Amino acid sequence: MRIDLHSHSTASDGTQPPADVMRRARERGLDVLALTDHDTVAGHQAATDALPAGLTLVPGMELSCHRSGRSIHLLAYLFDPADPELPAECVRLREAREVRGRRTVERLVELGVPVTWEQVTELAAGAPVGRPHIARAMVAAGAISDPALAFTPEWIGTGGRAHVPRYALDPERAVQLVRAAGGVAVLAHPKADQGGRSLPDEWIADLARAGLFGLETDHPEHDATAREHLRALAGDLGLAVTGASDDHGELTGHRLGCETTAPEVYERLTAAATGATPITSPAGR
Template sequence: MERIDLHTHSTASDGTVRPEQLMVDAIAAGLDVIGLTDHDTTAGWQPAVDALPPGLTLVTGAELSCLWNPERGWPISLHLLAYLFDAGEPEFAAERAALRASRLTRAEEMVGMLVADGAPITWDGVLAIADGAPVGRPHIAQALVAAGVVRNVPEAFASEWLGARYRVPKRDIEVIEALRLVRGAGGVTVLAHPKASKRGRVIDDAVYAELAAAGLNGVEVDHPDHEPAERAALAGIAADLGLLTTGSSDFHGTNKTVRLGENTTRPEAYEELVAKATGAVPITG
């Protein structure tokens, strides 16, 4: 049976493995299909394609930072996996560019707050760690580790550091609008780790029907941050609404402890996802 991991990150966003090396590592991990879903960017696609080993299939994608219900009460953060969209479609491309610009401004503001409070890091140092990738909290976390402020990246994400005290809100897309943009670019959508309560507040079960009506294609059920009960609940919701179910690692390299292929997607679900896309097709080495 094919081994399919549809949610991974590279140095094009907040992972620690370059896209070209990630393709090599995917083969070593026994994968047949890998989805490259860096945050709000397609910058890793071409390096991954150029390095694609024989026998490995690449599903191009991106993970979008979204909000649910921003105008009716306290907003809830959501992540939307967009697959096989036309990267050149102008409206969606412009929105992704705006998100990336917002991330840069946000990161610079967080570094400024840390420096003002005496943290021995610099913006230039954080940029060097990012090495051309869009700067995010993981890069600031690595700078804090290198400076000896914290012991490791998870500690840097604690509430007294980047988790709350020095965290600046980022610009996110309202999720219904994000679904519209991806659909307009010919892509398909899967809600990433939607019941990962350890990450914070999650949407009510009733919201899934509204998202499905707006064009959501699937939900990520098997994810490292989902407990067994959360996986079971999601599978039931998906069955009721006719949504695809996927599984993945959400691999970030050394920034997280998960392994490539830690969770996988059933080939039947993968084939259905591909069949729904009109913006692009998977690429096989």
């Protein structure tokens, strides 16, 4: 069984619609895929409607968190979408994304980059605006040759000339919100150095005490040393080890299934959730 627990669609900052993500997942030989768009569940229904035979969908979301000037991402799985508190926080997070996006565009214009808010929202196609949409607009404007070049101190990377901070959840509170909604929380790419996202072990231990389920260890941005360290840390803290592609479509080279989660870990995760269950395609599809 091949299980990928982290992917994105055009419901946030991926480049493929949810239906295409599901189709590609099955073509890549996946049996289980979690759709984890940023701070939204907007893609879940379209993904469910397009679910091909043989593929199971794990409804999820990637929550934006922040601590001491550092961005932290928390993967939330199988929570109750009707829970009142978690969706309310997601509304605040999405509203903060728009404020940040507008201010970022203003700063880029001040730096001589000919981008407009209208161009960015067109690229977002109705999804909450994220920095990847702005990066794509910068490519279209000829300011950079590749979206990855936007995420540097030169431009919109953390601490960069056009970087704008925004509201985000305290990560311990986020874990508690997910658990209160019957979901399971996994810390995304905790040792990814890109963008200053590598987190201290002490912070991870704090999240474990708050009820964290696992660490996303097998991730494309983790080298062998980081993976070995995270496996040992997960063992010490009693946390599960997951793996996932963190696919964003064209932006990440269509890498669905490049990293996977062990079936026994997936079974533990689904058993721990009380808010929702994985979704399989109707018989005969």
